[in-house]
Amino acid sequence: MEKLVNLFSYGLFFWQILLFLALLLLLKKFAWKPILNAIDEREEGIKNALDEAENARKEMQNLTADNERILKEARMQRDSLLKEAREMKESMISEAKSEAQQQAQKVIDQAKTSIEAEKQAAIADIKNQVAELSIGIAEKVIKNELADKDKQVKLVEEMLKEITIR
Template sequence: MEKLVNDFSFGLFIWQIILFLLLLFLLRKFAWKPILKAVNDREEGIKNALASAEDARREMENLQADNEKLLQEARNERDSMLKEAREIKAKMIADAKGEAQEEANKMIKQAQTAIESEKKAAVADIKKQVAELSVAIAEKVVEKELDSKDKQLKLVDNMLNDATLN
């Protein structure tokens, strides 16, 4: 340190200060500003990237919420459609059962009407046959019994009594 104090030159010291200030000026003008600008730009870029990442995260959350909402709506719509389909199915089955029951009742009524008609026709045919047989028997009996008047009257009374019983 002593050597420094002994060799100290005031002119050299001034030139060194001038060169140092010139170096500082040049560094400030050509190095510090671009370096600071680059650092500021980098900081701004990082801030923008963080903001973009935050926006993307928020947007992703919104999309997930929207997706959940759409999924829920789709599930609700599916459930609604299935319920409606079940109701339509039940209504169609009920309608088909009702129509089948009506058709069965109609067929039963037609069958009953046909049976009644056949029964009436059979009874009429039997009455006709009985009447024909009665007339035939009556003819034969009358031929044999024509000679006695008491027998004829008795026969007519019996026939009248039989006719009122039926």
């Protein structure tokens, strides 16, 4: 260390300090300003990017909330439409059942009317046949009874006795 103290020169020290200060001034003028400006620009760019990211995050939250609200409304509309469709289905089924019952009752009534008409026609036909048979039988009996002249006279006398004049 003693050797360094002996070698120390004030002139050399002065020039070294002067060169160092000149170097600092040159660095400040040509290097530090552009470096600091680049750092400031970089910092500003990062700050802007962070602000934009925060805005984008808030916008995404708003969009997510809107999407959830829209989905909720869509679900409510779907449920409402399904409920309405079920009610319409039940109404249509009940109307169809009612109409089918009315049609069935109508068919049954028509069948009863038709059966009754056919029954009356059959009864009338049977009565006509019975009347024709009765007339035929009576005709044959009367022919047998009236074939003999004595029997005819006897029959007329009996009928005259039954008839009373008023």
